[in-house]
Amino acid sequence: MRGAFTQDKPIYVQVRERLEDQILNNQLKEEEKAPSTNQLVDFYKINHATVTKGINPLVEEGILYKKRGIGMFVAVGGKEKLKEKRKLSFMEDYVVKLVQEADKLEIEENEIIQLIKKVKGRDQNDH
Incomplete structure (x- = not known):
């Protein structure tokens, strides 16, 4: 705590x-x-x-x-319930906004995935 x-x-x-x-x-x-x-x-x-x-x-x-x-x-089953709740919240708070912004910028789905992989790879190299 x-x-x-x-x-x-x-x-x-x-x-x-x-x-x-x-x-x-x-x-x-x-x-x-x-x-x-x-x-x-x-x-x-x-x-x-x-x-x-x-x-x-x-x-x-x-x-x-x-x-x-x-x-x-x-x-x-409490942990699993929390994970599902948080995933839904994550989608609503982040993914929806990401997709909306990508649509404005005409970024295709595969390009979004590549950007995510790039960020995740950078984060893993930081550890």
Whole structure:
């Protein structure tokens, strides 16, 4: 878990996204205990209601589940649900805009793919 929050989105969204990232990065595995609301409140030094507002959607989506008196756990299939949700969001936030801009510039699909491969290759060489 990281500390400081950014100003670009509400804190509860950032709390949710950090938990999601931990699941996607295998820091939190399926059937593993997730940090409690109180632990998150103490760690981030934020309001209990803010943490709850961030966690509740993950429970509603079946990514986390609560065991009464024990805590919150990552659900079986939770990581896969998150991946699908994030892929859809990625498409809506990035791919749609990329294709729209490519259409304006009359860039063909195969050229877009070559540009993506070029960028990915550059990123891999940086590591």
